[in-house]
Every structure is written in C-alpha cells, then in structure tokens.
Amino acid sequence: MPLYITSLNSGSNANCYYVGNEQEAVLIDAGLSCRQTEVRMQRLGLSLKNVNAIFISHEHSDHISGLAQLSGKYQIPVYITTQTLRSSRLLPAKFPVRELTAYEPVAIGALRVTAFPKQHDAVDPHSFLVEDDETRVGVFTDIGTACEHVVRHFSQCHAVFLEANYDEDMLANGRYPAFLKQRIRGDFGHLSNQQALALLKEHKPAFMSHVLLSHLSKDNNSPFVARDLFLPHMNETELVIASRFAETPVYTVQASYAADL
Template identity: 60%
Template sequence: MSLFITSLNSGSNGNCYYVGNDRDAILVDAGISCRETEKRMCRLGLSMSKVRAIFISHEHSDHIRGLSVLARKYQLPVFITPATLRHSRLDAEQLFTIPLIGYEPILIGELLITAFPKSHDASDPHSFIISFHNIKVGVFTDIGFACEHVIQHFKQCHAVFLEANYDDELLDNGYYPYYLKNRIRSSKGHLSNKQALDLFTGYKSSFMSHVLLSHLSKNNNCPELVKELFDRNADGTEVIVASRYAETAVYTIVSS
C-alpha cells in the first residue's frame, strides 16, 4: 500500500498539491491554471482521470485561481467550507460544491480526507490529513502558528507539506512595509523557517519519511538556506523544497 504525492506548485503565485493511490487521487487547492496543472501532471506521468475531487483550504487567490476551469472541465466536486465559498467570489452555480466541515471525514474512493481548522487571515481556513489504510499525509500551509489542531495531526503523519514561508532576518531587512511584515509574522500569517523547524523537530513522528517545505516567499526566503537548516535536523526524513516555478518529483509514501 502506498500514497503518491507531489507539489505541482507552491508559493504566493499559486498552490496545488496532489495526493493519491493507484486508483484515486485528490488535489488540495487549485491555484495554478488548468493548463499548467495538466502539463505538470503529464510530465510526472500522472493522469487527471484519477483525480476525484478538489479540496480548498481557503479563499485567497493563490489557492483558487485555476479552480473554476479545472473543476468544470473534469466535472470534479469541490469541497469547500460555506464561509470560504461566500468570500471566494467563485460562481457557485457553475461548480458542484460540497460543504466542508472540520473533523468530518470524507471518503473519496479509498482515500479518507479530514479537514481541521487552522490560524490564518481568511474566513474559515482549514488544513488536511489524507489517509489510506494506515498511511497519513498532511498539508500544513498558510498557518500563522502551530496550534493544537496542527500539532496533534502533524504527529500522525508519514509525510507532510509544511510551510516554511520566511526567514526572520530576510524579512526584517527586506523592503516590505512595516504593516505587511507584521501581517506575515502574525498569528494569522505564515510560518517562519524557525517556527516550521520547531514543529518538525518537536513533533514529527519517527516514521515521517518526507517533508516537502512549501509556500516559500520569493523575497523573504532562500530555498538553499531552508533546506540546509532542515537537512541538519532531518533525522532520517527526506527534505524537499517545493518550487514556486515547477512541480516536484512524485514521492512514494509507505507505512512504517
């Protein structure tokens, strides 16, 4: 039994994550165009015919920009909280939407998806755990701080997409205005490299095989810097930096 995961894109210019088994798959967020989603999946040898649903974490444009075209083209159900849908400006009449409720598991084929609330400056933001038999993959991005919801789910995972948005020093010395720096580092903003590392070293399971560092800031982070930081503390977990320009490889996640 295995789960296959990839980041199709990760960053403020668009986010889209693929998780699936041999028969069924889902996308978490659809922030890049339908055409780019198709191209990147094709390069990886993945098929949209296996994708059964799209799960939306929150309404910011970098998470829903490509949703309408992709969902309509492939007649995919969209799982989204009512508040997120209201604030998204999506045309609900053009989409098959299903209300997403935290802690109510949803079965898609043999994939079990559980959403849970997180702290971010959106109307009703949620993160996700995707389970297949006893394998669990978590999507932990766009998080202001590691609340108990995040910590308890992080402990269970064999692999994670983990936000490492900014380096403190680069943000402090960068050109962003003061109010924006405060928003980014607030409890409803994003995880810094240090916050992500603290979550990783403090709560990762002994069986976590992969961490995909995600949603890196273009201006306030450095892929080489954060990878070196995590590599020093990996303790057997493979560290991958998800790109804002291209897809990652497909990684196979197995149970311990």
C-alpha cells in the same frame, strides 16, 4: 497501500498539491491554471481522470485561481466550506460543490480526507489530513502559528507539506512595509523557517519519511537558506523544497516503506 504525493506548485503565485493511490487522487487547492495543472501532471505521468475531488483550504487567489475552469472542465467535485465559497466570489453553478465541515472525514474511494481549522487571515481556513488505512499525509501551509490542531495531526503523519514561508532576518531587513511584515509574522500570517523547524524538532514522528517544505516566499526566504537550516535535523527523513516555478517529483509514501516513484 502506498500514497503518491507531489507539489504541482507552491508559493504566493499558486498552490496545488496532489495526494493519491493507484486508483484515485485528490488535489488540495487549485491555484494553478487548468492548463498548467494538466501540463505538470502529464509530465509526471499522472492523470486527471484519477482526481476525484478538490479540497480548498481558503479563499485567497493563490489557492483558487484555477478552480472554476479545472473543476468545470473535468466535473471534479469541490469540497469547500460555506464561508470560504461565499468569500471566494466563485460561481458554484459553474462546477460541482460539496460542503466541507471540520473534523467530518470525506471518503474519496479508499482515501479519507479530514479538514481541521488553522490560524490564517482568511474567513474559514482549514488544513488537511489525507489517509488510507495506514498511511497519512498532512498539508500544513498558510499557518500563522502551529496551534494544537496542527501539532496533533503533524505528529501522526508519514509525510507532510510543511510551510516554511520566511526567514526572520530576511523579512526584518527586507523591503516590505512595516504593516505587511507584521501581517506575515503575526499569529494569522505564515510560519517562518524557525517556527516550522521548531514544530519538526518537537513533534516529528520517527516514521515520517518525507517533508516537503512549502510556500517559500520569493522575497523573504531562499531554498538554500531553508535547506541548510533543516538538513541537520532530518535524520532518515527526506527533505524536499517545493518550488514556486515547477512541480516536484512524485514521492511514494507508505507506513512501512517510502521511496521515490
């Protein structure tokens, strides 16, 4: 069974990723406003009626700003860890909440979603693997370093949302204060282009069909810099740059087949 994926938005302004099959879908994070989520999905021919769950990676505002309104309006269950919910300061009475636990798969129809820990400066951050019987999609963003959890799951995926937050030279020579530069490049900050490329070169399986570079910094990266760095290493894998301003096309991902929808 194929999976359909799109980035509705990716960046420090808002993050929201869609993964689904013909019948049901999930959102990973809900940083977009409810209205923008509706508009962008409608433009792509996707329906919120098929979204049966929202999974939250961590409590930073660019991942949860639209959550309460979106979940409350459509009564979409939200899977979130207890610590993340507490730190988010969201009011769970406003929307349906389900407890999320690392390495305990959640069945959403024919989909199976597994959360696993990641290194980021949040109280209880997680990445996600979304799969059906054969096809696997990973969401690997807001990661300070590619720990063994990330490496193990990355190597299983047919498609990934992979953070490439900053170019090391652009960050070093940019206008950010020293403490913020250190936070970004630290083990609990974000993946650089170079770190993401190393992960891809060392652990990308031959069957991976799509890489959506995600969470690019507005000030410390460029879509053109990232594309030029990654393209020589993609082979048959399609490279997509997820925008901080708009949705990507919908891509079809399947264990034995991959093409644009």
